[in-house]
Amino acid sequence: MKRLLASAALIGLFAQPLLAQETGDETPEEKPLPSAHGYEPQDDLEKGLWYEMDEAEKSLKESRFLIEEPALNAYVRSVLCQTVGDERCAATRLYLLRTPQFNASMAPNGVVLVYSGLLLRMRDEAQLAAVLGHEFTHFEKQHSLRIFRQIRTKTDLLSWRSVVPVRLPYPAGMATQLAVLGSVYDFNRDMEREADAGSIEELVRAGYDPRAASAIWSQLGAEMDATAEERGHRSDKNRNGGLFATHPRSTDRMGRLAYLAREAAGDGAGELYRGAEEYRAAIGPWWAQLIEDQIALKDFGGTEYLLATLAGDDPLGWTGDLLYARGELYRARAEDGDFAQAADFYRQAIATGEFPAESWRGLGLSLMRAGQKPEGQAALRSYLELRPEAPDAALLASMAGEAAS
Amino acid sequence: MKTYLKLAAPMALAAALAPVPAAAAWRLVDQGETRKVARSTLVVTAPEEWNRATERPSSRSEVWTQDGIALSELTFYAKIKDGETLFKRRQGKRNPLPEFDKDMLPTDLVEWYEDTANIVLGGSLFEIVEVTPATLAGYPGVHLRYSYTGGDNVARLGEARVAIIDEKLYLISFEAPRLHYFDRYIAGVRAMMDNARFK
Incomplete structure (x- = not known):
């Protein structure tokens, strides 16, 4: 004491x-x-x-x-x-x-x-x-x-x-x-x-x-x-x-x-030296983890601002990573219209060509919550093809398979 | 001092936000005894002796232990309704706990549980190890295995069985230190998760 x-x-x-x-x-x-x-x-x-x-x-x-x-x-x-x-x-x-x-x-x-x-x-x-x-x-x-x-x-x-x-x-x-x-x-x-x-x-x-x-x-x-x-x-x-x-x-x-x-x-x-690329390269392997920790805080306003800052307030600054994170943020908030919005961000992430595989997972889950079950299940299957060893693969497979049979 | 007390680190997850009152008494649950849990009609049959706390962390939950809740904590939650949180809310606006939503997908339940844990534990060391489809009292649900390190710096393992039944959430969770305690009790806990049913 x-x-x-x-x-x-x-x-x-x-x-x-x-x-x-x-x-x-x-x-x-x-x-x-x-x-x-x-x-x-x-x-x-x-x-x-x-x-x-x-x-x-x-x-x-x-x-x-x-x-x-x-x-x-x-x-x-x-x-x-x-x-x-x-x-x-x-x-x-x-x-x-x-x-x-x-x-x-x-x-x-x-x-x-x-x-x-x-x-x-x-x-x-x-x-x-x-x-x-x-x-x-x-x-x-x-x-x-x-x-x-x-x-x-x-x-x-x-x-x-x-x-x-x-x-x-x-x-x-x-x-x-x-x-x-x-x-x-x-x-x-x-x-x-x-x-x-x-x-x-x-x-x-x-x-x-x-x-x-x-x-x-x-x-x-x-x-x-x-x-x-x-x-x-x-x-x-x-x-x-x-x-x-x-x-x-x-x-x-x-x-x-x-x-x-x-x-x-x-x-x-x-x-003068800013070292933006060097910094990104060093943080890169940790970035997904860091943003996941941030999203888990459930601080929608702060995180939304942070993502925009990281994108540099520039439409072209929205990389696949950032768009994926934004989708995760909206999907996690789960308010009216958020699932449709989230699905949109995941699609944009996928469209960049360089995106986390989890974008498919997020897209599938968002679509299912938004009432588009078959499309959602198709996206989940795309994810499972890329990540068959995912920790929740068995659960996702059961969710994706329900309507397929 | 008040803030310092908040710094006092949570150890077990459920104990963190809804501590069993110091005055709680413990009652023996006999081997083979079948009893209702968390003021619901959900019943489990204990394959070995347990101790249940007479004081409930909340009106929708109930805690059992073998060696004290820091070493083995079995918690039953029942009838959590749409819009409610797993634990009683504290610091509502600044530190909100996620609300249960009756429309959640099985994966959402996992994320909801993880988010709750992250906020309660105040850190990011909660990791989902494995998620599998499972049933609770015959209803489709999820079984998740996880690991985390609380503020006492003890590595713990946990498992939870969760399902939405009639738009309400039912959850059974067990947490114990990775060293010795988890392995000692998990088989019996899983048996209870499997034999849970409505009476």
Whole structure:
């Protein structure tokens, strides 16, 4: 129980919006940076924080939510190292977590957590680099440690224990220790500015297009609006929930990022590296899984927006994969007219010539629900020809065969 | 603290949203006993002894166990109507559970169950292993096998038999840790799924 309380306190700690003014500059130049080789915690307080984080990391290593596939890990790590340089990169340990939220974080002991939901939403390597550069700046400037110190100087320890922690959208499946690591560091505005500026610097130094950064925030804000509109609740974009939601998302900030990017990029911005193809190639083998996780969230508004974003708001951007995903989304919602709409998307997916075989399955099931049983059964048979080993093949065969006899 | 309690990870699926109250008493189900389940006319015959909870997770369900629900959880659901969810709704607007629809195809039932599990478990580690046509109390339905890892990081296996009967959903599910417990009980559970009938 004691440990439980301690963890809860820690979650609350990072979650609490801190309005306290910063007391001068706590990071004099001569202090070693946490990204330096062989860096050790400097005092008892920092040691305590590290201890807690190291314990959490041990559980993380055991987590079944970890994506351990070497190729994907190597790719994300290579983007991180490209962004911050190999030397500073050596201070970090990267973990990919399979969880559909848009999130990433970096703990004071060098643990970088990247959620698969973030990978789904990035359009190119430069955007991923922007997020990683942003988190790395928080880490290198020791922002969470500074928050920890500020809180510890307050007299009433219970005051931060009792604060209402942030709402993590779907935290339940994550072990509580992971929640400590992945909990939201609610940095103050100055820290965010510092991290924004830091990410632009890293992007430029690494040769990425720094304009990638500002688009991320507008994409996410719009997705939250879309989710809220569909579900009829207030948008989360200004709530204290989720890493990106806690960040001030004012037009002022996006404008500032865009300005910094223009300044930094200079005239040669046209040739800067975005790495869209490289990114798609690296994420490709995982894409179907990631979008399936997203559709399973039953967030119709947010997912619809996300798919349109991935298509680049361009009719030609709707690939077979995206059309299939859109069909799945409509079929899953199952409201009036959705099955006919879904069938249409599956047909469009099939018409592209490069589509997931499951498009036939979706088409068949949609048609059957829409009252077109024979056509639906024919589509199911097409699917079974392509995927005779599908996990639900026996069931589909019985459904497809009923009218055939 | 309130939010922290929500973080406390669900272990078994049904226990996650509709925990058996702490005060629940357990009653023995004798070997060979035939009894009605989940306040319906569906009856099963237990091939071995089980313990049933006297408190129900919801008015349409009933839980049995051998070693405690974290280690073996057998749940009966009966008469779930069009528009209802498998578990009681929590955080309705922000985290809605999918509703049962009387027009669902057998495959839809599987997806509906999977979606419910994904939302309840808060993650994406629920995997359908195999889906086969089956009957429940003589009505056509589905038998599904699945695996998942809950917030306690324990790998579990599960099986469920489900059918729509007279526009209402009937479902029997069993979940237990992959290590030892699942294999220990699954044969008896399948026998009950097979011998379920209406009285």
